[in-house]
Amino acid sequence: MRSDTEPIRITRGQGGQVEVEGHLDSLAGAILRRAGFLFEPSLRGHWIRLPFDMGHRWENEHATWAAGMLAAARYPVRLGPGLSTDAPEQTVPSGQARPPAMTAQAPPGRRIRR
Numbered sequence: 001m002r003s004d005t006e007p008i009r010i011t012r013g014q015g016g017q018v019e020v021e022g023h024l025d026s027l028a029g030a031i032l033r034r035a036g037f038l039f040e041p042s043l044r045g046h047w048i049r050l051p052f053d054m055g056h057r058w059e060n061e062h063a064t065w066a067a068g069m070l071a072a073a074r075y076p077v078r079l080g081p082g083l084s085t086d087a088p089e090q091t092v093p094s095g096q097a098r099p100p101a102m103t104a105q106a107p108p109g110r111r112i113r114r
Contacts, residue, residue: 007076009022010067011083012059012082019050032048
């Protein structure tokens with residue numbers, strides 16, 4: 001884990017690609033690789049990004065997954081606007097709710113022995 005408090009930033013770049021900025025140690029790098037990020041060599045070190053042309057939904061899911069895993073490992077993370085996936089919709093049961101259970105009654109078809 002890092003000792004500084006600078007967050008790892010996961011953002012969508014000007015070209016539409018999802019990329020990571022910030023100082024990473026080996027654990028953070030392994031987490032990002034597990035989430036599907038690629039490490040491409042560049043003049044300033046590595047360009048960390050998701051594969052191109054996978055669709056915004058796929059990219060958002062993987063960016064949110066990576067941010068969640070990094071946060072679980074206690075890294076400060078900042079997820080860019082528009083990258084988080086919405087919480088799954090809650091289903092509402094159709095029909096009427098069941099009536100409350102009655103107590104002190106025997107099951108149907110049985111006599112109460114006294």
